[in-house]
Amino acid sequence: MDRDSMDGAVKVPSKEHGTALDAAGSPLYQRIAQTLQAEIEAGMFAVGSMLPTESELCARFDVSRHTIRDALRVLGELGMVSRRRGSGTLIAAGAPTTRYVQAMRSLEELTQYAHDTQYEIQRLERVAITADVALLIPAPVDSTWMRLEGIRWRPHSAEPICATAVFVHLRFAEHLHDVASAEGPVYDLIERRSGERIAEVVQEISAEPLPRFAARALGLRTGAPSLRFVRRYIDDSGSTMLTSMNWHPAEHFVYRMRLKRDG
Amino acid sequence: MDRDSMDGAVKVPSKEHGTALDAAGSPLYQRIAQTLQAEIEAGMFAVGSMLPTESELCARFDVSRHTIRDALRVLGELGMVSRRRGSGTLIAAGAPTTRYVQAMRSLEELTQYAHDTQYEIQRLERVAITADVALLIPAPVDSTWMRLEGIRWRPHSAEPICATAVFVHLRFAEHLHDVASAEGPVYDLIERRSGERIAEVVQEISAEPLPRFAARALGLRTGAPSLRFVRRYIDDSGSTMLTSMNWHPAEHFVYRMRLKRDG
DNA sequence: GCTGCTGATATGTCCGGACAACTTTCAATG
DNA sequence: CATTGAAAGTTGTCCGGACATATCAGCAGC
Numbered sequence: 001m002d003r004d005s006m007d008g009a010v011k012v013p014s015k016e017h018g019t020a021l022d023a024a025g026s027p028l029y030q031r032i033a034q035t036l037q038a039e040i041e042a043g044m045f046a047v048g049s050m051l052p053t054e055s056e057l058c059a060r061f062d063v064s065r066h067t068i069r070d071a072l073r074v075l076g077e078l079g080m081v082s083r084r085r086g087s088g089t090l091i092a093a094g095a096p097t098t099r100y101v102q103a104m105r106s107l108e109e110l111t112q113y114a115h116d117t118q119y120e121i122q123r124l125e126r127v128a129i130t131a132d133v134a135l136l137i138p139a140p141v142d143s144t145w146m147r148l149e150g151i152r153w154r155p156h157s158a159e160p161i162c163a164t165a166v167f168v169h170l171r172f173a174e175h176l177h178d179v180a181s182a183e184g185p186v187y188d189l190i191e192r193r194s195g196e197r198i199a200e201v202v203q204e205i206s207a208e209p210l211p212r213f214a215a216r217a218l219g220l221r222t223g224a225p226s227l228r229f230v231r232r233y234i235d236d237s238g239s240t241m242l243t244s245m246n247w248h249p250a251e252h253f254v255y256r257m258r259l260k261r262d263g
Numbered sequence: 264m265d266r267d268s269m270d271g272a273v274k275v276p277s278k279e280h281g282t283a284l285d286a287a288g289s290p291l292y293q294r295i296a297q298t299l300q301a302e303i304e305a306g307m308f309a310v311g312s313m314l315p316t317e318s319e320l321c322a323r324f325d326v327s328r329h330t331i332r333d334a335l336r337v338l339g340e341l342g343m344v345s346r347r348r349g350s351g352t353l354i355a356a357g358a359p360t361t362r363y364v365q366a367m368r369s370l371e372e373l374t375q376y377a378h379d380t381q382y383e384i385q386r387l388e389r390v391a392i393t394a395d396v397a398l399l400i401p402a403p404v405d406s407t408w409m410r411l412e413g414i415r416w417r418p419h420s421a422e423p424i425c426a427t428a429v430f431v432h433l434r435f436a437e438h439l440h441d442v443a444s445a446e447g448p449v450y451d452l453i454e455r456r457s458g459e460r461i462a463e464v465v466q467e468i469s470a471e472p473l474p475r476f477a478a479r480a481l482g483l484r485t486g487a488p489s490l491r492f493v494r495r496y497i498d499d500s501g502s503t504m505l506t507s508m509n510w511h512p513a514e515h516f517v518y519r520m521r522l523k524r525d526g
Numbered sequence: 527g528c529t530g531c532t533g534a535t536a537t538g539t540c541c542g543g544a545c546a547a548c549t550t551t552c553a554a555t556g
Numbered sequence: 557c558a559t560t561g562a563a564a565g566t567t568g569t570c571c572g573g574a575c576a577t578a579t580c581a582g583c584a585g586c
Contacts (some may be wrong), residue, residue: 027539053566064541086548087566100373102365110522201522207470207490207513225488227470250470258465259373272570290569318538348537408568
């Protein structure tokens, strides 16, 4: 009944209309967000349960609904709560999530190939998936996919950067007819022509001996040490659109990534 | 004078009070944001110049200031504009930035070692930096650093995961005296005890032959193929706090990362 | 010419209210 | 018992207004 008995750590002394920075040095909605964050971190609200409703929080802190919504928006951006119309505010995490992020503007930054490198396609064929690549794509053994084989070159260099094998799902086969003369990476071609969007990319990096076809393409012996990248391009439903495999000779390639603390 | 003459692509037909979804299927502020985004991308507003003020946009779209602010907040989250109180809204980019992100809650996810792996320290010493590691740390040749040498084990396995060499800046030497008995990774120890925060991590992955000390620790021959990770932990000022180097035997390790399209 | 003040202007914060859209609950109905 | 439908509750959207605070241009004064 008496709402004053459950006030919470945020003092609002004068308060007649709407003056910023009432008590402390930071805005009211930020202080409310900090109070709620501290209470969630302290376990006063259990993860998985519901936060009090907006109107209850309005009463508790004695502020307008707009101010409460600004505070809840801050918690949402921290990943601590998730909100659903009609349902309420769910406490999603006991602490701010995603403290370190690697961000890139485009998928080209993922591959780290310079913009002026050239891709030479040596082969384009329909193939039945063998057991060794079935796990990598992933796809059922004996299912049919399009397979591209090629080499990537630096502009004025005699040495190739890497050998590649790209497996593309059959439903995109029609978009590959002139892939040899097209510009840019294969996934970009597929995304532009089919209209399907890449929702996620999974990249696996490992040290592997060169398979025969890659060794031949690179002019090295089969089994020579190499750095292998397998990139799966995945759509909204979670199924693989295409998988690219790249073998880099061991001596000539370093993959670099940078993570920054966010906030 | 006549504000109707400069209306922009967003139709607001009926409109008497504030009904959601007036014309199309999405809220008004989102449609306004999309309109402005398209205009910026089309070059109608130059990058580096100022967007019209909130009140001008209110007049143009014939909506309240609150709705305009919601739209500008969307553009801000996309990284296209940056706003400054008293100054105005600066157009920061011609297209949404950082479309793909890899996020992690802690740096332990970067290393991908399971939580229950154990780190056995075999050596702790002051060393003068030699030319071959000077570039990796990076540090001047002949400068003095602390060097930790060790092996990481899976709990009930006879085979080690990797051999490691960690170089720690001298100013943290005092925090390493009982590192052998301490829990958790070295960077975490340093961060907790020194109070200095890691602002950034740079990781380099390459295929390298095993150096002698690592080969001995892993029970393999020198020069055997391996996957090497070099991680630099960097403070706010941009200087390296510590650098960790890890050699994984080629057959037993795959580094996996996942990037999602955001928004 | 430089400094400092003043006023205009822009965004930030906060209040109030109203209706829309969605979810959940529960009672009535078949 | 299962299904439907109404009602209550909750968040989303949008309007109006007011004042606070930061920025900048211009002007007066030294």
